[in-house]
Amino acid sequence: xxxxxxxxxxxxxxxxxxxxxxxxxxxxxxxxxxxxxxxxxxxxxxxxxxxxxxxxxxxxxxxxxxxxxxxxxxxxxxxxxxxxxxxxxxxxxxxxxxxxxxxxxxxxxxxxxxxxxxxxxxxxxxxxxxxxxxxxxxxxxxxxxxxxxxxxxxxxxxxxxxxxxxxxxxxxxxxxxxxxxxxxxxxxxxxxxxxxxxxxxxxxxxxxxxxxxxxxxxxxxxxxxxxxxxxxxxxxxxxxxxxx
Amino acid sequence: xxxxxxxxxxxxxxxxxxxxxxxxxxxxxxxxxxxxxxxxxxxxxxxxxxxxxxxxxxxxxxxxxxxxxxxxxxxxxxxxxxxxxxxxxxxxxxxxxxxxxxxxxxxxxxxxxxxxxxxxxxxxxx
Amino acid sequence: xxxxxxxxxxxxxxxxxxxxxxxxxxxxxxxxxxxxxxxxxxxxxxxxxxxxxxxxxxxxxxxxxxxxxxxxxxxxxxxxxxxxxxxxxxxxxxxxxxxxxxxxxxxxxxxxxxxxxxxxxxxxxxxxxxxxxxxxxxxxxxxxxxxxxxxxxxxxxxxxxxxx
Numbered sequence: 001x002x003x004x005x006x007x008x009x010x011x012x013x014x015x016x017x018x019x020x021x022x023x024x025x026x027x028x029x030x031x032x033x034x035x036x037x038x039x040x041x042x043x044x045x046x047x048x049x050x051x052x053x054x055x056x057x058x059x060x061x062x063x064x065x066x067x068x069x070x071x072x073x074x075x076x077x078x079x080x081x082x083x084x085x086x087x088x089x090x091x092x093x094x095x096x097x098x099x100x101x102x103x104x105x106x107x108x109x110x111x112x113x114x115x116x117x118x119x120x121x122x123x124x125x126x127x128x129x130x131x132x133x134x135x136x137x138x139x140x141x142x143x144x145x146x147x148x149x150x151x152x153x154x155x156x157x158x159x160x161x162x163x164x165x166x167x168x169x170x171x172x173x174x175x176x177x178x179x180x181x182x183x184x185x186x187x188x189x190x191x192x193x194x195x196x197x198x199x200x201x202x203x204x205x206x207x208x209x210x211x212x213x214x215x216x217x218x219x220x221x222x223x224x225x226x227x228x229x230x231x232x233x234x235x236x237x238x239x240x241x242x243x244x
Numbered sequence: 245x246x247x248x249x250x251x252x253x254x255x256x257x258x259x260x261x262x263x264x265x266x267x268x269x270x271x272x273x274x275x276x277x278x279x280x281x282x283x284x285x286x287x288x289x290x291x292x293x294x295x296x297x298x299x300x301x302x303x304x305x306x307x308x309x310x311x312x313x314x315x316x317x318x319x320x321x322x323x324x325x326x327x328x329x330x331x332x333x334x335x336x337x338x339x340x341x342x343x344x345x346x347x348x349x350x351x352x353x354x355x356x357x358x359x360x361x362x363x364x365x366x367x368x369x370x
Numbered sequence: 371x372x373x374x375x376x377x378x379x380x381x382x383x384x385x386x387x388x389x390x391x392x393x394x395x396x397x398x399x400x401x402x403x404x405x406x407x408x409x410x411x412x413x414x415x416x417x418x419x420x421x422x423x424x425x426x427x428x429x430x431x432x433x434x435x436x437x438x439x440x441x442x443x444x445x446x447x448x449x450x451x452x453x454x455x456x457x458x459x460x461x462x463x464x465x466x467x468x469x470x471x472x473x474x475x476x477x478x479x480x481x482x483x484x485x486x487x488x489x490x491x492x493x494x495x496x497x498x499x500x501x502x503x504x505x506x507x508x509x510x511x512x513x514x515x516x517x518x519x520x521x522x523x524x525x526x527x528x529x530x531x532x533x534x
Contacts, residue, residue, distance in 0.1 A: 049476070049477070050473055050476055066480070066481050067479075069477055069478075069479055070477075070479050074473060074477065076470070076473065078469065078470045079469035080469065080470050080473035081469055081474065082385045083469045084468075085384055085385045089384065089385070097478055097479065097483070098479070121469075122468055122469075129469075163293050164291065164292075164293045165290065167289045167294070167295070168286060168287065168290030169290075188253065188259055188293060188294040189294065189295055190295060191296075191297045207295065207298075208298065208301060211258035211298075214258070216255060218255075
């Protein structure tokens, strides 16, 4: 269980996270949604200890320290690898420093994405860089895999293939926390949706409960953010001076 | 092994219901045979690109309605003897009839006109 | 030698250009050593003042070793300090270049791994610079003592070097 209690992160000019409290049990696929600047990236960085914050963050009751940090892994669109090293070199590095690294899964994913093993990662295309980034996060042997907009730059087919693959390989003890803008695309794939806005948690729903109520995830999110569906027609009215 | 290749998910109704409906239609039409094995929850969720909980829910409903039975571990099999198949066929056809009646009524078409229309299209080749 | 070469990449961050680091260190060490030869120039000049027409002057006193060698000592200390500072900074900065492996480094179960990789090599090389500087100072001291007329050299020259 990954638990956050009253987590707060303040920068000089603004508060990025404000009193965030969440309980994330294992085995879930959690979608983290929110507008730009809502705090999704800060949320993940706080959990991983990459950013100092106040409040309590525990993993199975223990604070996050060197002993359990390898239960958390991270994939980011900023890419957390060494560009001059090859995929094989990264595999060796992870194998050496993360005892639970899965070589089998690594091999399978590399083959699935047809990624070259021995070329430096800086020679990869953006899509390929995203892929290796995600592969490393998935193979580290972590129980909580945090992915921050991991697909910016990948085409639709690669993304869809990837969701399916993930569904097939995830073990029951593994949890994925995925932040993305592509709500519709992931609405079938996530089991739980956490909505952030301006640093606060404004929504936390299980997708199956929404299904029971007959509301789609997209609609629920629109409702939560008070999205005005007549936004476009109003704007057009203004812009063109016509009655639409 | 039951094939789910033909299942196209849309955003019209909850996914678990679409899965249940797909299986019901398959049984009713005879494409899915009694005793056929179903893919495991994990494999099906990967195939369809949907959360395993959703698949779990669908399987739960199917089991409740007596259309599948689960065996050792993750393996499930279709239970579609003639009774079950017949029941499902009735259920589905009734639903279709209801839907037709409702949309005809919405367009202010009378019962007689509806039956006439059905006569007319019945003979048409597909 | 081969084993030594194999271990070197492990002392710097993964993929860090250690050969270039060694090359630059070597080049800078060569330049500082070249600069240190100004001692020889100032020493031979001062020594030459002790004579006139090939004859040793009465009561001539050779300039102390300390002021002649201090620029050399300072240049080696500066070299060591600057090299350490610059290469430590470069080591850390390497983790923001092109991608952000800093996120990986800061998630390692071995919390000092990152710092070891960034600091050990520059520290070791800075130490080498200091050791090399000491060797040079010793050599110049021997030259001073052996090739300056004994009667012109005041006692306590060596101790004076280390009194700043």
